Amino acid sequence: MAKFGVVVFPGSNGDQDLLLAIQDVIGEEAEYVSHRAADLSEYDVMLLPGGFSYGDYLRCGAIAKSSPVMEAVKQFASEGKPVFGTCNGFQILTETGLLPGVLLNNTSLKFICGMQPLKVQNNQTMFTNEYEQDEIITLPIAHGEGNYYCDEETLKELKENNQIIFTYDQTNPNGSVEDIAGITNKEGNVIGLMPHPERAMEDLLGSSDGKKLFQSIVNHLRKVTA
Ligand SMILES: NC(=O)CC[C@H](N)C(=O)O
Numbered sequence: 480m481a482k483f484g485v486v487v488f489p490g491s492n493g494d495q496d497l498l499l500a501i502q503d504v505i506g507e508e509a510e511y512v513s514h515r516a517a518d519l520s521e522y523d524v525m526l527l528p529g530g531f532s533y534g535d536y537l538r539c540g541a542i543a544k545s546s547p548v549m550e551a552v553k554q555f556a557s558e559g560k561p562v563f564g565t566c567n568g569f570q571i572l573t574e575t576g577l578l579p580g581v582l583l584n585n586t587s588l589k590f591i592c593g594m595q596p597l598k599v600q601n602n603q604t605m606f607t608n609e610y611e612q613d614e615i616i617t618l619p620i621a622h623g624e625g626n627y628y629c630d631e632e633t634l635k636e637l638k639e640n641n642q643i644i645f646t647y648d649q650t651n652p653n654g655s656v657e658d659i660a661g662i663t664n665k666e667g668n669v670i671g672l673m674p675h676p677e678r679a680m681e682d683l684l685g686s687s688d689g690k691k692l693f694q695s696i697v698n699h700l701r702k703v704t705a
Pocket of ligand 1: 531
């Protein structure tokens, strides 16, 4: 069984959604991991939740970047293991430098939430192998700083390496460059996604399109350990 770690920072609020998504819907093992943790060697996957870590002071994710667990997450990522960050987790990954670019205030300067159509731009990753290429899916969004920005050179690299994994479809809710909703690092084992797949696990709650993302990680792990 794959073992998922869900990092809990002071101010995280999506940690329980992630834990239950993995345990109850995907049916794999999941545990909370303290922001003070230094050793992540018992885990196969690390998940960084949404929320308001350290009250979003300075900038979203700017303080979480310096928490002890992020040194361990860097080590974990350097071993090629899957790291997934949603929303505040994505912000923490850019602040830490594990992903390129930054997340700025939404152009509306308002906190936005709702259901958002997305397009799967690359299904050849350990996070998207269950999706069809160009599949249109619906995931919830809930953020104040989701406006992805990077310089021209970085954008060129993201495109050349197929690191743009999800884009907003139909509408761009926050002003992100090239409608970017989710990217990976160059190696493809760290992903940041502004929308919340862990809140789209059951049709009863409006969408189950998030399931395939976590199932993709499990598929990948089965393949590498087979
Ligand atoms: N849902 C979230 O993770 C929100 C992240 C961050 N607090 C923001 O408003 O952008």
